[in-house]
Amino acid sequence: MTAICVANNKGGVGKTTTAVNLAAGLARLNFRVLVVDVDGQANATYALTGRVHPVPSLYDVLVGDRKLETVLWKTNEENVWIVPGDGRLQNADVEMASRPGREWRLAKALYGQDFDYIILDTPPSLGVLTQNALAAAHRVLIPISLTEFSLIGMDKLEATIEDLRDQLDLYDLEIAGVVATFYENTTTANETWGILEKKFEGRMLETHIPKNLDLEKAHRENESILSFAPNSSGGQAYMQLAREVKRLVPAHTRPYDRRRSTHSA
Numbered sequence: 001m002t003a004i005c006v007a008n009n010k011g012g013v014g015k016t017t018t019a020v021n022l023a024a025g026l027a028r029l030n031f032r033v034l035v036v037d038v039d040g041q042a043n044a045t046y047a048l049t050g051r052v053h054p055v056p057s058l059y060d061v062l063v064g065d066r067k068l069e070t071v072l073w074k075t076n077e078e079n080v081w082i083v084p085g086d087g088r089l090q091n092a093d094v095e096m097a098s099r100p101g102r103e104w105r106l107a108k109a110l111y112g113q114d115f116d117y118i119i120l121d122t123p124p125s126l127g128v129l130t131q132n133a134l135a136a137a138h139r140v141l142i143p144i145s146l147t148e149f150s151l152i153g154m155d156k157l158e159a160t161i162e163d164l165r166d167q168l169d170l171y172d173l174e175i176a177g178v179v180a181t182f183y184e185n186t187t188t189a190n191e192t193w194g195i196l197e198k199k200f201e202g203r204m205l206e207t208h209i210p211k212n213l214d215l216e217k218a219h220r221e222n223e224s225i226l227s228f229a230p231n232s233s234g235g236q237a238y239m240q241l242a243r244e245v246k247r248l249v250p251a252h253t254r255p256y257d258r259r260r261s262t263h264s265a
């Protein structure tokens with residue numbers, strides 16, 4: 001079991017689209033995949049199930065005492081399961097703020113789960129929810145939209161990952177890679193790509209996710225792009241991304257066992 005957190009504090013860069021379609025791609029490579037919707041917008045939940053802000057959800061696990069297994073469902077995709085989110089998660093940062101061990105609630109709840117991959121979708125912020133997702137993950141996948149302003153705020157994400165690594169003793173939390181999204185063959189996109197390549201030397205994934213309206217349509221139809229339009233440019237790119245992720249971040253065979261290190265406070 002390998003857990004991958006899809007994160008970028010910038011909004012609308014394709015985190016949810018990547019989480020959902022990467023999960024579907026890995027499922028088509030015969031892996032069993034769990035998606036965890038760590039975002040009060042609950043877009044991944046809607047994309048994979050058609051349900052709008054279901055209750056109970058991950059909120060009741062993180063803020064209440066509900067067992068994760070009781071909010072773990074099948075999705076519209078074969079071999080993909082989900083722990084859904086709902087709008088109440090938007091209050092979770094505040095509600096969890098003063099709790100000791102608040103960053104470890106999700107990792108603790110996932111303990112013992114036996115999937116090949118867990119994909120964590122996060123909100124466009126760096127609060128307690130994103131910290132929970134990072135603490136629960138082995139690797140971070142960062143989607144970056146190849147548009148003019150997409151690099152603003154990136155340093156904050158990297159600093160947060162660094163800080164968390166120190167504070168929570170996440171010595172093995174690493175950036176798996178940066179995946180370019182909304183790719184178009186324009187001067188701006190290619191210039192941005194060049195800047196990214198310098199900044200994230202060796203960590204840029206080969207796969208570019210093109211700008212493709214089918215991705216948005218698939219989301220609205222509550223299907224992955226691999227069910228909705230597998231031969232579209234977006235479908236082919238997400239299948240390629242799944243193969244690349246499989247190669248870069250192999251699925252471990254042992255059940256989920258990430259937990260608070262004995263060294264951390």
Ligand SMILES: Nc1ncnc2c1ncn2[C@@H]1O[C@H](COP(=O)(O)OP(=O)(O)OP(=O)(O)O)[C@@H](O)[C@H]1O
Pocket residue numbers: 010011012013014015016017018039041043122123124181182183209210211212213215216217219234
């Ligand atoms: N490659 C793409 N081409 C065209 N549209 C896309 C692409 N990727 C995502 N979209 C659309 O852009 C919008 C934002 O994408 P998405 O929800 O995945 O971003 P996000 O980073 O999860 O946003 P948020 O930060 O709000 O959670 C959605 O409407 C989605 O359908």
Ligand SMILES: [Mg+2]
Pocket residue numbers: 015016017039041043121122123
């Ligand atoms: Mg999202």
